Amino acid sequence: MSSVNLENSTLSNRFYDPKLGELEEGYNAEKDVIVNVVSRKNIKRKYTVGGVLDQEQRNNWKAWLYLSPVLILMSVFLIYPLINTIAIAFMQNYDYITGTATGITFDNFLIVLGLKEIVPATDTMPAVFETNFVNFAIPNTIIIVFVTVPLSITIALLISVLLNKIRWLQKVYQTIFFLPYVTNTIAVGMVFSVLFDDHGLINFILGTDTVWIYGADRWTAMVPLVLYIVWGSLPFKILILLSGLQNVDKQYYQAAKIDAAPGWKVLLRITVPSLWPQILYLMVTSFIGAFKEYTAVKGLFNNPGTTKNSYELYTMVYYIYDNLNTQTSRAAAAAVILFVFILVFTFLQLGLNKRRSR
Amino acid sequence: MAEQVLNKKSYIDFTETNLQGQDINLVIKEGNATVETLRKREKVSSTFWTIIIYIAITALALIMILPFYWMIITSLKNNDEIMATTQTFFPTVVMWSNYVYVFQAFNFLTYMTNTIVVAIFSTLGTLITTIFAAFAFARLQFKGREQVFGIFLMTMMIPGEMMVISNYITVASFGWVSENQTLLDAYLSMIVPFWVSVYYIYLLRQNFNQIPNELYLAAKVDGKSDWSYLWKVMVPLAAPTLISITILKFMGTWNSYVWPNLVTQKSEYRLISNGLRGASFSDPDSGITQFGYQMAATVVVTVPLFLLFIFFRKYIMRGVGRAGIKG
Known part of the structure; x- marks a missing residue:
């Protein structure tokens, strides 16, 4: 049932099939297929290859009927909001309750990026700028992305290589390493904040009295945050990498053993290149995931900062959710900026991979 | 006496006496070591590495489940023990009452x-x-x-x-x-x-x-x-x-x-x-967060997911893992 693409419409009983090439009515000995014209009237449309009726045209409306629930829901909750959010980002004084705006403007982006003042300067007061996004949300997100993604992929790779080497209890260990995946991010975030509490286990083990969570310095607070994100993202990566490892041809390893290649060389020259599709997939998906980090901060700190009214732990998404009800247009502008970030990074990675594989 | 070089390290010795007999005694050597000692050496080293791998992977697995363990034992401790300077790995007094409180208060x-x-x-x-x-x-x-x-x-x-x-x-x-x-x-x-x-x-x-x-x-x-x-x-x-x-x-x-x-x-x-x-898990009088209550609540939220995972492990891991196959 291949799709039909008719090119020789002048010839009454000749057909072009993209897979089989040009066909003539009757038995084609070369291709070993029987070609029948089903309807003489409508020669262009219906013919059979190997006795199977090509149903391309027949199922058209039916297929769209099957797709309709998804298409309707997607256009209401995915396509429309996507366009609408971009539109809101360009609206002046947008009010989401009434749905009104006073005009089109680029100011929302400028304000979010700290390039335009919210309140202009007066004689007595300097201008007020929105600084949280540029000072905290963007740098924090970038740090989270560039620290957690390489760190978690490296650790996951090591764990899956070790897991792949053992036979006894392998399933048990595999299950243990998958456990963080089946937990509630908020709940375990709270557990981490207990672990990193002033009187918590981490300080006890290290013999320190560092303040990690409430009232902590921004960079110190990043440590439990990054560790928590890495911990939470390992299971998925281990699962993907381990299933990739189990498909690597054993002959490569046997050849390496005969050549008495050292372990690290085997890892770098055989394991990593054979796992490259999985690693690339993990890189793209976890970059996107890390750009959208929010629940880890919420679970660990419950605030966008280490104290009640501070914002030094803002991530881009946290900023969006925090401003959604009050400054809808700014939240929308921030969402558009996030989207652009994600698009650029995804295409950069895919482009790098293309050059690499060439 | 014939000595045939196979590669840099290995030799074959044909002992003279047996050359005409039916049984040829083949000795493969690497340096001074015979096959038996080599095999033994390889076995020792592979057992050694297996033990190292198991130790490493067990240590990593313990780190991985430490938060869960800590969640459970903290949920069974009283607040004095949680706040103590010396942390205990098992509650001295098991406080089931934390759970009772959580179910009553929330x-x-x-x-x-x-x-x-x-x-x-x-x-x-x-x-x-x-x-x-x-x-x-x-x-x-x-x-x-x-x-x-x-x-x-x-x-x-x-x-x-x-x-x-x-x-x-x-x-x-x-x-x-x-x-x-x-x-x-x-x-x-x-x-x-x-x-x-x-x-x-x-x-x-x-x-x-x-x-x-x-x-x-x-x-x-x-x-x-x-x-x-x-x-x-x-x-x-x-x-x-x-x-x-x-x-x-x-x-x-x-x-x-x-x-x-x-x-x-x-x-x-x-x-x-x-x-x-x-x-809010803080004590109404002192305003200090009661970690015992908080962790008991966390356990209550986490356990149903664990149960689901235990019963449907295969389906969960397959559904999640499917994503990676096509890359």
Whole structure:
């Protein structure tokens, strides 16, 4: 049932099939297929290859009927909001309750990026700028992305290589390493904040009295945050990498053993290149995931900062959710900026991979 | 006496006496070592490395489950022990009363009911839309099939945050989010926007594609309609994937935090994660957070997921792992 693409419409009983090439009515000995014209009237449309009726045209409306629930829901909750959010980002004084705006403007982006003042300067007061996004949300997100993604992929790779080497209890260990995946991010975030509490286990083990969570310095607070994100993202990566490892041809390893290649060389020259599709997939998906980090901060700190009214732990998404009800247009502008970030990074990675594989 | 060089390290010795006899004594040597000692050496070194690997992997596994262990034992400690300078790895006095307090002070049963209702209905809706769409993409031929599927896959790259803003407005305009929101409104606003998942469509389409096309043609010959073929043949054959989708969807609802927090107007309409994060565990007199209570509540939220995982481990791991196969 291949799709039909008719090119020789002048010839009454000749057909072009993209897979089989040009066909003539009757038995084609070369291709070993029987070609029948089903309807003489409508020669262009219906013919059979190997006795199977090509149903391309027949199922058209039916297929769209099957797709309709998804298409309707997607256009209401995915396509429309996507366009609408971009539109809101360009609206002046947008009010989401009434749905009104006073005009089109680029100011929302400028304000979010700290390039335009919210309140202009007066004689007595300097201008007020929105600084949280540029000072905290963007740098924090970038740090989270560039620290957690390489760190978690490296650790996951090591764990899956070790897991792949053992036979006894392998399933048990595999299950243990998958456990963080089946937990509630908020709940375990709270557990981490207990672990990193002033009187918590981490300080006890290290013999320190560092303040990690409430009232902590921004960079110190990043440590439990990054560790928590890495911990939470390992299971998925281990699962993907381990299933990739189990498909690597054993002959490569046997050849390496005969050549008495050292372990690290085997890892770098055989394991990593054979796992490259999985690693690339993990890189793209976890970059996107890390750009959208929010629940880890919420679970660990419950605030966008280490104290009640501070914002030094803002991530881009946290900023969006925090401003959604009050400054809808700014939240929308921030969402558009996030989207652009994600698009650029995804295409950069895919482009790098293309050059690499060439 | 013959000495044949095989490679840099190995030699074969033919002892002279046996040259004419029937049994030739073959000795392979590497340096001074004979085969037996080499084998022994290799065995020792491989056992050594196996032990090292098991030690390393056990240490890593312990780090991995440490937060869970700490959660459970902290939930059974009293606050003095939690705050003590010397941390204990097992509670000196087991405080079951923490759990009693948590169940009395917080509406966990309400939150759980909400979560389960939302999970069931959003899963049902998702299953129906996913089955239809995957069937159309896997079995039916129509113009633009590959293009539409490509667009579907591309939408997976769009961050959900883009949609949240407008969806909030949409749901509000349906009258589901307002000051006099009813429980039904709250449920609808938490269920309907999540009836479509492109990832699950992709997953099920792959599964449907594995079902041989001959079955479809045979059903056609027997005069079966597409509809009955879908429900009588394809859905039963794809049952494992459908179970995976159901469980993953259920877990997703159990973990969802942002959207329910946004659309629900009363705290008793919220889901379990909101209930957990929104609850105050501080002592009314001193204002100090009671970690024992907090962790007991966390255990209550985590355990159902663990139970689900124990019973459906295979389906969960398969559903999650499927993503990586195609790269």
